[in-house]
Amino acid sequence: MTIRNTTNSWGAIAKSFHWIIALLILSQLVLGNIAEGYRLSPTKLDLFVWHKSIGVTVLLLVILRVVWRLTNPPPTPPDGIPAWETIAARIGHALLYLLMLAVPLSGWWVSDATRIPFKAFWLVPMPDLIAANRDISDLAADVHGALTKLLLLVVVIHIVAALRHHFFMHNKILSRMLPWRGETR
Numbered sequence: 001m002t003i004r005n006t007t008n009s010w011g012a013i014a015k016s017f018h019w020i021i022a023l024l025i026l027s028q029l030v031l032g033n034i035a036e037g038y039r040l041s042p043t044k045l046d047l048f049v050w051h052k053s054i055g056v057t058v059l060l061l062v063i064l065r066v067v068w069r070l071t072n073p074p075p076t077p078p079d080g081i082p083a084w085e086t087i088a089a090r091i092g093h094a095l096l097y098l099l100m101l102a103v104p105l106s107g108w109w110v111s112d113a114t115r116i117p118f119k120a121f122w123l124v125p126m127p128d129l130i131a132a133n134r135d136i137s138d139l140a141a142d143v144h145g146a147l148t149k150l151l152l153l154v155v156v157i158h159i160v161a162a163l164r165h166h167f168f169m170h171n172k173i174l175s176r177m178l179p180w181r182g183e184t185r
Helices: 012-037 042-071 083-114 134-167
Strands: none
Touching: 012 042, 012 134, 042 083, 083 134
C-alpha cells in the first residue's frame, strides 16, 4: 500500500485519517449520549472531559486531513460513474468536511460559554475565547445538537452510498478505502 493517493486508490495516510476519525466520531456519538443521560456527578464530568478531549482530537485530525487532502488529489472515479453522481459525491464530501469541523467547534463554543475550566485529557488547558453567557451557551448547545444530527445523517448517506457501490454497482469505490486493501484497479 502506498502512502500517497494514486489514481486508483486512497493512500495509507488518507485511509488512516478516514477510519480513525470515523471511529472517533462514532465514539463521540455514544459518549455524548451516555454523558447527557447521567445525573450531575463526578462520573458525568469525567465523561464530558473525555467527550471534549476526543472532540479536540477530531478537530485537529480533521484539520490535518484537510491539509493532506488538498495536497493529495483523490482517486479518479471508476469508469461508468455518471457525472451527477461524481458531483453529488463531491458535495457530500465537502459537507462531511465542513460538519467534521463545525461540530467540534460548536462543542467548544458550548464549553467556552459555560466557562467551566477544561483541560484536554486533563493535561492541556484550552483557551477561553468568549465571555461566559448562559444564553449563548444554550444557543451553542442547540447548534451543536443540530449539527451533530446533520453530521449523523450525512454519515449514514455516505455509508449507504458506499455500500450501494459495493453490492449493487460492483465497483471499487468502497474497497479502495478499506484499510486492508492495497491498490485496486
